[in-house]
Amino acid sequence: MSKLAITGGEPLRKTPFTQWPLADNKETAAIEDVLASSKWGGQPFPGKYAVAFAQGFGELHTAKYAQCVNTGTVAIQAALIAIGIQPGDEVIAPAYTWEGTVGPVLLLNAVPVFVDVDPETYCMDAKLIERAITPKTKAILPVHLGMRFADMDEILRIASKHGLKVIEDCAHAHGGKWKGKGAGSMGDLGAFSFQSSKLITSGEGGAVITNNLEYMELVQSYINAGRASVTDQFHHRIVGFNYRLGEFQAAVLCAQLERLPQQQKIREENMAHFEDRLKNTPAIGLLKPDPRITRVAPYGYVLKYFSDQGKDIRRAAFVAALQLEGIPCDGLFYEPVYKSSLFPVKAADFPALSWGREKALDLRNMYSCPEAEKAAYEEAVWFPHQLFLGNKKDVDAIADAIEKVLENIEQLRGLDHKAIRQQQLSRADRES
Numbered sequence: 001m002s003k004l005a006i007t008g009g010e011p012l013r014k015t016p017f018t019q020w021p022l023a024d025n026k027e028t029a030a031i032e033d034v035l036a037s038s039k040w041g042g043q044p045f046p047g048k049y050a051v052a053f054a055q056g057f058g059e060l061h062t063a064k065y066a067q068c069v070n071t072g073t074v075a076i077q078a079a080l081i082a083i084g085i086q087p088g089d090e091v092i093a094p095a096y097t098w099e100g101t102v103g104p105v106l107l108l109n110a111v112p113v114f115v116d117v118d119p120e121t122y123c124m125d126a127k128l129i130e131r132a133i134t135p136k137t138k139a140i141l142p143v144h145l146g147m148r149f150a151d152m153d154e155i156l157r158i159a160s161k162h163g164l165k166v167i168e169d170c171a172h173a174h175g176g177k178w179k180g181k182g183a184g185s186m187g188d189l190g191a192f193s194f195q196s197s198k199l200i201t202s203g204e205g206g207a208v209i210t211n212n213l214e215y216m217e218l219v220q221s222y223i224n225a226g227r228a229s230v231t232d233q234f235h236h237r238i239v240g241f242n243y244r245l246g247e248f249q250a251a252v253l254c255a256q257l258e259r260l261p262q263q264q265k266i267r268e269e270n271m272a273h274f275e276d277r278l279k280n281t282p283a284i285g286l287l288k289p290d291p292r293i294t295r296v297a298p299y300g301y302v303l304k305y306f307s308d309q310g311k312d313i314r315r316a317a318f319v320a321a322l323q324l325e326g327i328p329c330d331g332l333f334y335e336p337v338y339k340s341s342l343f344p345v346k347a348a349d350f351p352a353l354s355w356g357r358e359k360a361l362d363l364r365n366m367y368s369c370p371e372a373e374k375a376a377y378e379e380a381v382w383f384p385h386q387l388f389l390g391n392k393k394d395v396d397a398i399a400d401a402i403e404k405v406l407e408n409i410e411q412l413r414g415l416d417h418k419a420i421r422q423q424q425l426s427r428a429d430r431e432s
């Protein structure tokens with residue numbers, strides 16, 4: 001028996017893991033090059049880094065076209081515009097995701113419709129989509145969450161059967177592949193984020209990819225203040241905004257993109273070793289592998305903690321104990337969006353929620369998605385991807401810490417500790 005760090009013992013891991021974001025002289029040289037060039041503006045105004053990045057990023061994801069934008073949220077918004085989402089249309093989205101997946105739906109005065117997630121993957125449960133379809137449904141917005149893909153085979157089949165569009169939220173899936181096809185290239189459009197925690201980052205940023213030139217032209221006009229797109233074959237003229245990404249960020253992204261394959265390989269090897277270490281650990285469950293995922297893109301390593309096998313010690317205490325052992329991780333990483341404090345939807349602010357109804361839709365109280373709630377409040381444990389960018393010793397430290405906490409879990413019974421109290425709060429409500 002050893003004393004857990006949370007009760008005053010020695011932390012198992014005393015040195016930091018790989019820090020994120022990572023940069024080296026490639027980023028520095030590219031930024032200096034932009035600085036000297038006097039071409040600082042954003043794509044689609046031609047800048048050599050923006051052009052090179054869009055081309056490389058599209059190719060990586062087996063898509064013909066890619067357009068940088070200033071955030072991942074805007075990437076989703078622009079994709080919704082491209083497919084012609086109108087006020088009052090319904091868009092089906094998973095309940096367990098970041099609020100930014102559905103914020104753009106509301107912003108366009110359309111209506112998000114939540115479906116529960118599959119407990120094997122924590123991604124949208126394709127079996128539940130058809131019952132959420134109504135005459136107003138226009139699109140499905142799956143999220144490839146954490147380290148898995150939503151079942152794109154089923155989603156595309158359902159979309160084609162019902163004449164719906166598909167936008168893939170790929171904020172977690174840079175470089176991922178499903179049956180050889182790149183994340184974001186299977187639906188009508190794919191939306192990526194380059195916010196600082198992501199697998200490729202420029203601090204903030206995003207991209208839209210598609211194989212459809214008309215969609216690309218609409219995206220380009222929308223994010224470039226309504227100007228004609230570079231190709232302008234479809235001659236759309238729409239009201240647009242300045243949602244461009246600057247050339248400094250594109251330069252950083254070029255360096256990040258070049259480094260991704262090497263990082264992907266390291267993460268894959270380290271995660272395989274992690275799973276080997278944990279596969280028979282009591283109270284720990286691994287997400288089901290899916291052979292259709294031909295390249296995993298793990299934004300985070302996500303596993304399950306079963307408190308009933310952990311002597312009924314709640315996840316918040318388990319996670320806080322791991323944190324104090326020196327392992328960065330999180331339990332309440334996402335909430336079901338409809339319960340999140342970052343989703344204080346008022347019907348008065350979004351008129352479509354009332355249209356054609358005696359009573360406005362109450363998005364905060366009309367849903368109950370048991371699997372999303374179980375993942376959010378009881379089971380899921382998220383480890384940031386950079387923990388797996390080091391060596392085997394780093395991975396062993398995570399597995400050793402999990403074993404240490406489980407072997408000494410009695411020490412957590414009835415414990416009151418600030419880290420546990422923080423873990424009980426949603427991320428938005430915690431002290432930073």
Ligand SMILES: Cc1ncc(COP(=O)(O)O)c(C=O)c1O
Pocket residue numbers: 071072073074097098100101143169171172192193194195204205206
């Ligand atoms: C699943 C998901 N969707 C959308 C977004 C929105 O991206 P951004 O923060 O770049 O606007 C994020 C990230 O933050 C995300 O994790």
